[in-house]
Amino acid sequence: MTIARAAAGSGIPRGRRPGRSPGDHRERAILATAERLLRHRAFADISIDDLARGAGLSRPTFYFYFPSKDAVLLTLLDRVTEEADAAAAGVLDRVAEDPPARWRDLIRRFHDTFGAHRAVAVACAQVRGTNAEVRDLWAAVLERWVRCTEAAIEAERRRGAAPDGPPARALAIALNSMNERVLYATLAGDGPAVAEADVVDVLLDVWLAAIYRGAAPPPA
Secondary structure (H helix, E strand, O other), X not given: OOHHHHHHOOOOOOOOOOOOOOOXXXXXXXXHHHHHHHOOOOHHHOOHHHHHHHOOOOHHHHHHHOOOHHHHHHHHHHHHHHHHHHHHOXXXXXXXXXXXXXXXXXXXXXXXXXXXXXXXXXXXXXXXXXXXXXXXXXXXXXXXXXXXXXXXXXHHHHOOXXXXXXXXXXXXXXXXXXXXXXXXXXXXXXXXXXXXXXXXXXXXXXXXXXXXXOOOOOOO
């Protein structure tokens, strides 16, 4: 099962925020301003006036594109997760070629994508507890990734490379949840945290141990 098919089969919406004019340069300016400001300030400390002024717009013009600053953050999160999906596309379809290399490639691509947008990732993680829309969007995204991981684990078990163990879905939930917490701690510097230079290899070691239970996964 491909990543695209697993996501499509989940029945979960992409979470795209409605927009009046997709691709409009003023909308892009607002989003770029928000991401720039988040590198230096908490989301709660950024106002709509800050976003409008940084984008060279009036406050009324801001509202033509976004109903609130929360909508800006949601759109940023949706774009980053779409970028992560695109970066990971096809990797799980080739796990059998070289399991350690393909699993590492998957983890690295997610790390690289969220690392490139760490201010957005950190802000969303910090407001998720109080912002239901961010929480729901992230839950939908995580569910997509869990289903893709589950399908890949099941495929490895079917070909005899991975032994039976906990239900594939339960294992996929645990592994993706671990990645979420560990990567957040590393990107945010929210200790204890794994050093950024080591985090991909540390996560990979846990994934291989959990999926293959100590056995060396053979290539197809």
